[in-house]
Amino acid sequence: MLAELRGLNEECGVFGIWGHEDAAQISYYGLHALQHRGQEGAGIVTKEGKKLHVVKDEGLVNEVFSGDAIKNLKGNAAIGQVRYTTENGRGIENVQPLVFRSTTGSLSIALNGNIVNAVELREHLERQGSIFQTASDTEVLAHLVKRTTSGTLTQRDRVKKALALLKGAFAFVMLTEDSLMVAQDPNTIRPLSIGKMGDAWVVASETCAFDIIGAECIRSVEPGELVIINDKGMHSERFAEASDRAMCSMEYVYFARPDSNxxxxxxxxxxxxxxxxxxxxxxxxxxxxxxxxxxxxxxxxxxxxxxxxxxxxxxxxxxxxxxxxxxxxxxxxxxxxxxxxxxxxxxxxxxxxxxxxxxxxxxxxxxxxxxxxxxxxxxxxxxxxxxxxxxxxxxxxxxxxxxxxxxxxxxxxxxxxxxxxxxxxxxxxxxxxxxxxxxxxxxxxCGQCLACFTGNYPTEIYSDTAMPHEKEIVR
Incomplete structure (x- = not known):
């Protein structure tokens, strides 16, 4: 029934596009189609050359991007998120996408899902000197990417090594200065699909976002897959071996829009x-x-x-x-x-x-x-x-x-x-x-996560092993 009245809440919805001159406007329409997945915050980050522009705030999509907000988002690539927040996740600083700037390049990240070992990873990173600015699990990935430093590793390799340390349900969209990266957890617990809109590539939590912008759904992101999209096209790599597929059953029962697949x-x-x-x-x-x-x-x-x-x-x-x-x-x-x-x-x-x-x-x-x-x-x-x-x-x-x-x-x-x-x-x-x-x-x-009905979880919930040694994070 009206699960929204009883407190059954999905975390958020994510969207991404590469190779379209109206990337921000299309992202706005895509997020609007995903509004049912979160209504407390929305944000879009665009890429113009090597620059990342961001507009985000608490509120609905049409409230956050009223007036000239969209006009300030220039570029031909973008990622966005609509967000539901819990008590600990309130505040504009937790609205995504998050943007991280450094001498090695800028990175923006948005997440749908939950990293179950985020607390352990955060504590480990803080002991190594990391300072966190938000309460979001998403920031953990950014710090892992940054601390996986080596002159021989590309940013793509650092992202893969960081993703491999995460446990839980996660569908990430990431925007860098030269590519759009998309990652799915090894069990595919949260939905994430890839589409094509003319020559542009699009990704979204639900296919209903493709329908509203006139894109064709190509396929779902595979378990443990990292998809890299840039001016050369789309390339797929693995950051983890695929586990048994376990799509959240509540997506079918309640969360997803009826017109999504x-x-x-x-x-x-x-x-x-x-x-x-x-x-x-x-x-x-x-x-x-x-x-x-x-x-x-x-x-x-x-x-x-x-x-x-x-x-x-x-x-x-x-x-x-x-x-x-x-x-x-x-x-x-x-x-x-x-x-x-x-x-x-x-x-x-x-x-x-x-x-x-x-x-x-x-x-x-x-x-x-x-x-x-x-x-x-x-x-x-x-x-x-x-x-x-x-x-x-x-x-x-x-x-x-x-x-x-x-x-x-x-x-x-x-x-x-x-x-x-x-x-x-x-x-x-x-x-x-x-x-x-x-x-x-x-x-x-069976291809479904039934944990909320049976108590049998497809991943580890609380880590009972020692934290990874620093050498496993920092190469």
Whole structure:
């Protein structure tokens, strides 16, 4: 459902372009298409010759780049980011892309994801004399690149060696004085795609950004791959061996826009199939099916088609209220519920309602929506969830960092149902979700990260090994 009201937050979205005279303007459109991935900050860095120009600030894309801001960003290459921030990440200094200038050349970096060994790396670098200016994981990579110094290493080699030290989920875009570099973690946990727009190359967290600028999607960035784009074209290298692919399942369930494709799988179609599968797994006698706008609508349509229960707009979203998942505090998120949603009394009054939702995190907003539907006259409210219960924290850039925040942890489905005051509650099975997305649950490597549903993480979470010796960082 409105995960944004409950505190399920994705970290950000990134965009990059090389070889277009209107690089800044196109980046603006690309970031606008990715606005759903973060609304607290936005930035664009362009390359004009050897100069890097930057405009960034807190706020929405159209707020940050109002007036003459775009005109100040000259050059034929750019990277950008839209950002969601937690309490520790507030402040304009943490808005990306970050820009680093030195005698060996300038570098700008933007990240989607989370580096799980960032604290250990930061502490190690500080012991070696590094001074950090931000709370961002992104700055760790810049310091690693700088400290991997050697007269025989190119900047590309230093970047590869630095990336190899990182653990977690990361999709980087980097702009240097002579190239655009793109890196994907060895498990491909966060989406990142490469496209072509005439003679220009583009990269983005989601393919919906390509659609808005008229670019053609070429392929996804591969696990452990470093892509270098410059005036000579595109070149691919590896900074790490590919591990089992583990794309975040919540991209399909909630985060990504319905018109995006990830690994060649359309998000709307996957969510619709999840709704159909859910209808096969549960039999409910009801009069009407409704979905909580927007991410649950596709699943609600699928549930309706498979069950034969009519689909109606039982809940209306106020289009003039920003996505309130942007508010970092739970109190502010909760205040947004009634501003954000309104039940349609004529649709639900006297009816047995199936309310289709994408997921439940804390459950407080689920409870409020169930109450709203009943106050509008619904006879019964049956909540069906188009994903399995969230029982484990995510350490890969999604803002659920402790299991105490999750209503389903250490509770039965019936206990959760009682807490949200629904007449019934059903979750989609993990195998059903994988099949609906288009994965094979029988395979050991199903291609999806299921950590928040199972507690089985595709990477190390807390490093239990010694920090790399300085000689492994500084060559």
């Amino acid at each position: 990830i690994d060649g799988i359309n998000i709307h179609s996957a969510r619709k199939r999840c709704g159909k599968q859910l209808a096969r797994e549960v039999k409910i006698e009801a009069d009407v099916v409704t979905g909580v706008p927007d991410s649950s609508i596709s699943a609600a349509i699928g549930f309706s088609e498979e069950s034969g229960i009519p689909y109606e707009l039982g809940l209306i979203k106020n289009r003039y209220v920003g996505r309130t998942f942007i508010q970092p505090s739970q109190e502010l998120r909760e205040k947004g519920v009634k501003m954000k949603l309104s039940p349609v009394q004529q649709v639900v009054q006297g009816k047995r309602v199936v309310m289709v939702d994408d997921s439940i995190v804390r459950g407080t907003t689920s409870k409020r929506i169930v109450r709203m539907l009943k106050e509008a006259g619904a006879k019964e409210v049956h909540v069906v969830i188009a994903s399995p219960p969230l029982v484990s924290p995510c350490y890969y850039g999604v803002d659920i960092s402790t299991d105490s925040e999750l209503i389903a942890t250490n509770r039965t489905v019936e206990e959760v149902r009682d807490l949200i005051e629904a007449d019934s509650l059903t979750f989609l099975s993990a195998d059903g979700m994988l099949k609906a997305i288009g994965r094979s649950p029988e395979m050991k490597n």
